[in-house]
Amino acid sequence: MLTLTSPVETAAHRWPVGAKLAAVALGTALIFPLQDWRLVVGALLALALVYLALGLRFAAHGARMLSGLWPFFAILALWHLWQAELARAVLLAARMAFAVGLANLVTMTTRLDDMLALVERGLAPLRFVGANPRAVALAMALVIRFTPVLLDKMSQLMQAWRARSPRRVGAKIVLPLALVALDDADHVAEALRARGGL
Amino acid sequence: MERNLTHIALFAALIAVLGLVPKIDLISGVPITAQSLGIMLCGTVLGTRRGLLAVLLFLTLVALGLPLLAGGRGGLGVFVSPTAGYLVGFPLAALVAGFVVERWRVDVGVAAFAGAVLGGIGVMHLCGIIGMSVVLGKTLPEAALLAVPFLAGDLLKTVLAAGITRGLARVRPASVLSRA
Numbered sequence: 001m002l003t004l005t006s007p008v009e010t011a012a013h014r015w016p017v018g019a020k021l022a023a024v025a026l027g028t029a030l031i032f033p034l035q036d037w038r039l040v041v042g043a044l045l046a047l048a049l050v051y052l053a054l055g056l057r058f059a060a061h062g063a064r065m066l067s068g069l070w071p072f073f074a075i076l077a078l079w080h081l082w083q084a085e086l087a088r089a090v091l092l093a094a095r096m097a098f099a100v101g102l103a104n105l106v107t108m109t110t111r112l113d114d115m116l117a118l119v120e121r122g123l124a125p126l127r128f129v130g131a132n133p134r135a136v137a138l139a140m141a142l143v144i145r146f147t148p149v150l151l152d153k154m155s156q157l158m159q160a161w162r163a164r165s166p167r168r169v170g171a172k173i174v175l176p177l178a179l180v181a182l183d184d185a186d187h188v189a190e191a192l193r194a195r196g197g198l
Numbered sequence: 199m200e201r202n203l204t205h206i207a208l209f210a211a212l213i214a215v216l217g218l219v220p221k222i223d224l225i226s227g228v229p230i231t232a233q234s235l236g237i238m239l240c241g242t243v244l245g246t247r248r249g250l251l252a253v254l255l256f257l258t259l260v261a262l263g264l265p266l267l268a269g270g271r272g273g274l275g276v277f278v279s280p281t282a283g284y285l286v287g288f289p290l291a292a293l294v295a296g297f298v299v300e301r302w303r304v305d306v307g308v309a310a311f312a313g314a315v316l317g318g319i320g321v322m323h324l325c326g327i328i329g330m331s332v333v334l335g336k337t338l339p340e341a342a343l344l345a346v347p348f349l350a351g352d353l354l355k356t357v358l359a360a361g362i363t364r365g366l367a368r369v370r371p372a373s374v375l376s377r378a
Contacts, residue, residue, distance in 0.1 A: 004263045004273045028278055068271055072280045075344065076334065092335045099278040099333075107263045107273030115262040135203055139255055142207035143214070147266065150208075150215045158219075174232065175362045178212065178239060182366070182373040185208040189201040197200055 003112045004104075006061050010054040012109035017118050020106045027102045037091035044094045047101050058108070065104045069096060116140065135198050146184065153180050205375065206248050209240050210256040217268035231268035234352065237288050238318040238359035241295025242310040243366060245376035249292035257285060283329015290325060291317035299363070299376040306377055307364030314356035319349070 012020075027043075034040050051059040073093050080089030116137070123133040157176055158169050192198065217233035241249040256266065265272040277285060298313030299306065323345050331341035367374045 002265065004265050024274065065273070065275065068269065068276075069279065072334065079336075088335065092333075096280065096333060100275040103274035103278050107275060110263065112263055119258065119262065139203055139207045139210075140259060142204065143210045143255060143259055144264070146208055146211040147214045147218075150211050151218060154215055154219055171232070171235075171358050174216065174235065174239075174358065175365045177215070178243065178362060178366060179370065179373075181208040181212045182205070182243075182370065185204040186201065188208070189204040192200040192204070198203065 004065070004107050005111050006058055006108040008055055008058045008061065010058055010109060012054055012105070013111070015109070017106075017110050017114050020110065021118075024102050024106050028099050031095055031098055034095070035091070037087045037094065040091050040094040040098065044098045044101070047098055047105075050105070051101070054109075062101065062104060062108060065108070066097060066100060069100060072096065132198060138198070142188065149184070150177070150181060153177070202248060205244060206252045206255060209236075209244055209249075209252040210259070212236050213240065213253065213256045214259075214264075214266040217266065218270070232355070233268045234288075234291075234318055234322065235355045235359055237292050237322075238295055238314040238356065239362060241292035241297075241317055242299050242313055242359055242363040242376060243374055244292075244296065245300050246293055246296035248375060249296040250289050253289040253292045257288060260285075278333075280330050280333040281326065282333065284322060284326035286329065287322040287325030291322040293317070294321050295359075296376055305364075306367045306374065307360045310363035311356055311360035314359040315353075318356055318359065319352050323349075323352075 031040065031043060034043075048059070051062045073096075076089045076093050080086060119140070120133065120137050123136050126133045126136070154173075154177055157173055157180075161169050161173060213233060213236035216236040217231055219232070237253060240252045243249075244252055260266050260272045261274055261277060263273050267276060276282065294317030295310075295313035296317075298316055299309045302309045302312065323342075327338060327341045327345050330336065330344055331338050334341065363374065367377065372378060
């Protein structure tokens with residue numbers, strides 16, 4: 001399955017994951033209390049420079065990752081134009097873009113394998129409270145494997161619907177999809193047990 | 199044990215699939231994401247504990263960088279965006295929905311509807327509105343206005359969640375683990 005890691009290889013791909021996550025946590029914690037819009041815009045520009053320093057194509061990809069924020073930028077613009085508090089709108093919009101852009105930077109420069117390894121290390125102490133960290137890793141692998149499988153079965157169900165009904169595919173299709181998921185879960189559970197279980 | 203694990207994993211995948219398929223018409227002609235329907239089903243079908251774990255598993259994979267949220271979004275950025283409150287609401291919604299279905303021993307469809315309304319609308323929007331008010335710097339009533347357009351669609355999804363849960367209980371009674 002496709003991940004959100006940027007295919008454009010940058011220097012930041014080789015930085016250690018833990019350090020990147022710590023930097024994001026620190027950056028996010030520091031930006032929220034700032035009340036001067038000039039400081040926040042300055043931080044946003046610095047972040048943009050980091051993106052640009054990692055490459056032009058990488059920066060363009062990063063800008064596209066922020067596209068989900070446009071409705072909220074529009075809401076802020078309309079709201080604060082009406083209230084005539086432009087500085088506040090700039091502060092809130094820049095803070096939002098900075099926080100999301102900073103977090104995206106980690107997502108874009110860290111491979112899924114490295115992230116999974118980090119989670120497994122983080123879960124290791126679960127052993128001491130009687131939980132099985134391997135079970136969590138297996139569950140994550142199952143989701144990664146079964147999301148495309150279920151998507152495939154969903155599209156088969158939708159084709160079957162279209163072949164039989166003049167109406168468009170409706171929400172009723174979720175019932176057979178849930179049945180497929182439940183049956184697959186039973187089959188996989190049996191297969192796991194047959195191979196010695198967890 | 200194995201069965202618990204695979205049910206949790208497969209329902210986490212179901213949440214993802216419902217968010218990635220945009221072509222279902224909930225109201226004819228208006229494509230709404232069915233992702234929150236998946237959250238409600240996790241609670242009403244799997245029950246409190248497994249439903250909660252399925253949603254947490256789903257969110258972990260989103261945080262690790264898989265584009266599983268509606269519209270192909272994901273990564274760490276979504277957890278600090280204005281909609282982050284809804285992501286906090288996801289597991290709590292499944293938990294509340296599952297709790298209601300497990301504890302309120304009426305017809306499973308009625309209990310699932312009540313659970314879905316309480317968890318999938320009440321808890322979900324409460325968390326979502328708090329999140330939007332923090333990130334967008336608005337008061338709670340102002341942020342609540344932003345959530346209003348989604349209420350009609352969400353009410354429809356609770357009806358669907360109730361119908362699907364009752365349907366599953368009829369065709370495969372053992373599979374509705376919240377009542378098993």
